[in-house]
Amino acid sequence: MPYAGLIRPSVERMQTYSSARDEFEGMAPVMLDANENSLGSVGPDDFSRYPDPHQRAIKLELAKLKGVAPGNIFLGNGSDEAIDLLVRLTCTPGQDSIVICPPTYGMYEVAANLNDVRVQRLPLTPDFHLPADAAETLAASTAKLVFLCSPNNPTGNLFAQETVETILRTFRGIVVVDEAYADFSPAPSWTTRLPEFPRLVVLQTFSKAWGLAGLRLGVAYAAPELIGYLNKIKPPYNISTATQQHALAALAAAPQLPEMQAELLAGREVLASELPRLAIVDHVFPSDANFLLVRFNVDATAVYDQLRARGIVVRNRTTQPGCAGCLRLTVGTAAENAVLLRALTEIVTQSPNAVTSAH
Numbered sequence: 280m281p282y283a284g285l286i287r288p289s290v291e292r293m294q295t296y297s298s299a300r301d302e303f304e305g306m307a308p309v310m311l312d313a314n315e316n317s318l319g320s321v322g323p324d325d326f327s328r329y330p331d332p333h334q335r336a337i338k339l340e341l342a343k344l345k346g347v348a349p350g351n352i353f354l355g356n357g358s359d360e361a362i363d364l365l366v367r368l369t370c371t372p373g374q375d376s377i378v379i380c381p382p383t384y385g386m387y388e389v390a391a392n393l394n395d396v397r398v399q400r401l402p403l404t405p406d407f408h409l410p411a412d413a414a415e416t417l418a419a420s421t422a423k424l425v426f427l428c429s430p431n432n433p434t435g436n437l438f439a440q441e442t443v444e445t446i447l448r449t450f451r452g453i454v455v456v457d458e459a460y461a462d463f464s465p466a467p468s469w470t471t472r473l474p475e476f477p478r479l480v481v482l483q484t485f486s487k488a489w490g491l492a493g494l495r496l497g498v499a500y501a502a503p504e505l506i507g508y509l510n511k512i513k514p515p516y517n518i519s520t521a522t523q524q525h526a527l528a529a530l531a532a533a534p535q536l537p538e539m540q541a542e543l544l545a546g547r548e549v550l551a552s553e554l555p556r557l558a559i560v561d562h563v564f565p566s567d568a569n570f571l572l573v574r575f576n577v578d579a580t581a582v583y584d585q586l587r588a589r590g591i592v593v594r595n596r597t598t599q600p601g602c603a604g605c606l607r608l609t610v611g612t613a614a615e616n617a618v619l620l621r622a623l624t625e626i627v628t629q630s631p632n633a634v635t636s637a638h
């Protein structure tokens with residue numbers, strides 16, 4: 280019983296919605312079971328039929344690519360949907376809690392707040408690693424879920440494998456390792472450890488390295504029994520036909536991925552080596568992702584505003600815990616990176632008084 284006490288009782292009790300496409304799989308010459316429009320669609324493309332609620336074709340291809348079984352895969356409308364479903368699967372509103380390790384991705388807390396679930400904070404160290412007592416603290420916690428984002432957003436670093444492993448062995452709740460940026464990191468994915476850890480969930484996404492943020496497709500990998508629970512509570516048709524078609528086309532083109540990854544990593548290295556030469560840059564944090572967290576020795580919000588005035592939008596992270604003075608810069612094309620570096624150089628040389636000194 281690896282999930283004893285971890286699944287919300289109301290979820291255990293509830294009946295799954297049985298969709299028309301669950302009760303009849305595939306196509307027959309006459310399909311009059313789902314109140315679709317048999318005449319076709321308004322608009323140029325035919326989307327008149329409901330999509331496969333189990334996304335079998337994608338899971339088959341993704342399983343091959345990732346070296347897991349189709350039964351280890353849940354697909355969400357972005358990983359944000361998987362995050363929300365994981366909170367709702369395990370936490371009873373007004374009663375249960377999750378653990379996050381700030382500074383980190385904001386959607387964990389949003390999902391908890393939306394579901395009236397308490398958030399416990401286990402802050403990262405000043406250099407953004409899991410604290411030495413993280414496993415011990417979590418072992419004593421009754422939280423249902425901990426979110427470990429590795430490589431972490433907005434800091435860019437991977438968490439130590441030994442610490443994550445100790446947490447997986449000692450925390451009684453579900454350990455969600457969010458690998459949205461794993462495609463930019465040399466570390467092996469935690470999906471390789473799924474057979475050892477029934478309470479491990481690994482999140483990945485098509486939004487970053489795959490360049491398909493507009494499609495909304497995220498993936499949760501876990502033991503089949505846990506995947507079964509996510510399937511039980513998901514909206515039946517959560518992945519549209521258009522998304523499924525595009526995702527299959529992308530998976531067929533997977534051999535193109537390494538070239539794009541290499542180009543983005545090269546861009547990251549250019550930025551990582553050039554940014555520290557700028558007088559206004561205090562520190563560039565090491566990154567295993569497609570962005571860099573940069574600490575400025577001047578008012579970072581003023582730098583943000585000046586970049587914005589030059590048509591360059593970056594992410595202002597100055598109000599995040601431990602991120603005072605920091606902006607998060609996404610790696611762009613070679614040309615965009617050059618424009619960014621030139622703009623920052625100009626901010627240094629042309630407006631020495633426009634950015635006031637930070638304390």
Ligand SMILES: *Cc1c(COP(=O)(O)O)cnc(C)c1O
Pocket residue numbers: 356357358359360384428432457459483484485486487492495496497
């Ligand atoms: C971008 C990002 C995601 C991706 O979310 P999608 O809903 O799949 O687009 C998930 N987690 C983290 C940490 C991210 O930065």
